[in-house]
Amino acid sequence: MSTIEPIPDLGGAAQPLLTVTDLAKLFPIGGGLFEPKKTVRAVDGVSFSIAKGETVGIVGESGCGKSTTARLIMHLMPRTGGDILFDGQLVGEQISMRDFRRGLQMVFQDSYASLNPRLTIEDSIAFGPKVHGVADKEARALARELMGKVGLRPEVFANRYPHEVSGGQRQRVNIARALALKPRLVILDEAVSALDKSVEAQVLNLLTDLKREFGLTYLFISHDLNVVRYISDRVLVMYLGQVVELGPVDEVWDGPAHPYTQALLAAMPAMDPDARTMVPPITGDPPNPIDPPSGCRFHTRCASAESVCSAVCPALSPVAGGEHMAACHMVIPGSGHSRAPALGEVA
Known part of the structure; x- marks a missing residue:
């Protein structure tokens, strides 16, 4: 009987699960016979780490680079520069892309577009494990078990298609599908923003319970500051492709710098x-x-x-x-700003 084994913990609790260094994505545009090429700096030198068992939230205005950062980490698009380490291993060199993709899963905003309309809910959840060598019978048993974990009764929902369930139920399917490969890190890109507030609260509580039960680590991307404060341990604020503030969520909320x-x-x-x-x-x-x-x-x-x-x-x-x-001159000692602390002081 083939089973999915989780990616082993290599570095212990002290080693970050994910480390991103100087991540960059530049999109060249234009460039004709008489027009020089230009570049959109979508993500420009982003660095941060996520500890094991932690939830890090990313916030910022639309177009600041939140979702592009997530897609670069997932290798859904090629990056222009930077390094990504998963549990201390350089992705693509020390850890294979196959193992990395198994250890890191993503839940997208559009719950309907994320699912194949021709597959039943059971087939959608079982698809990933079968690709990784799990027998059909075991994969379907795992799918039904995970449906129960996310609050969907298998006898009711297993043979339904995506268009036959609500948006909140589809997002639960996507969460179950992400958990089917036993990941250690789950990226949630605006995963609750399209849901009604009552359904949003249910899904957030579900994510909290699943994190505790499966020992997960989350990277949670949202424009809703209340949601980020509720679910995150630390928050990262982005503006125009760069990180402008980073810290424990309560410290950032109580004293934004x-x-x-x-x-x-x-x-x-x-x-x-x-x-x-x-x-x-x-x-x-x-x-x-x-x-x-x-x-x-x-x-x-x-x-x-x-x-x-x-x-x-x-x-x-x-x-x-x-x-x-x-990243503000008003907190850097001796920066030259009139409101900056003197050298030797801390803002």
Whole structure:
């Protein structure tokens, strides 16, 4: 009897499960007889790591590079630069793409487009294990077991097709399909954004339960800040293809250090009618990624911008001496910004 064996843990709890270094994706566009080629800098030097058993959330405006980053990690598109390590092994060299794809699965936003309309729910979940050598009978038994784990009764849903179930039920199918190969890391790209709020809450609670039961690690991508705060341990904020803030979710929410993060949080709807936002916390559209601004890419929309912001690109620097980091001259000691701490101090 063939079974799917999980990718072994090589480095122990101290070694990050995923390490991304200087990840980049440039899209060349244009370029005719009299027109020079231009480049869209979709992802530009993104670096972060995910600890084993952790949930890291990625937030930012549409077009900031969240989903492109996920697709680069999954190798669904070729990257322009950067390295990806899975449990300390360089992907494609020290660990094969077949093993990497088995150890890392992805759940997409569009639950219907993610499923083959000609396959029943049972066939969809069993397909991955069968590709990896599991016998048909065992694969179907695994599929039915996972359907139960995600709250779908096999006797009711096993022989249904994707168009015969609701959006929330389809997303549960996609989660079960992702778990069928016993991954260690699951990337969730806007996995709940298309669902009704009541269904969204059910799926979020399901993800939390599955993480605990299967020992999973999540990379959770969403534009909904409330959802990210609920499910994440750490949060990564992206703007125009770059990481501008990174840290434990409560520290970032309680003390956002980057003006862009402050604007995102200030724009969140409030239940209290007396706490309505009367002045927009951020104005204008993000700059064109073909020709991004020099220095800090947010300086064209930042109320605190000074000359150093347009001249020098700030590096991710510690905030309050902890794991919280921000790419802003106002937190870098001696950066030249009038609100920056003096040399030897920490923001």
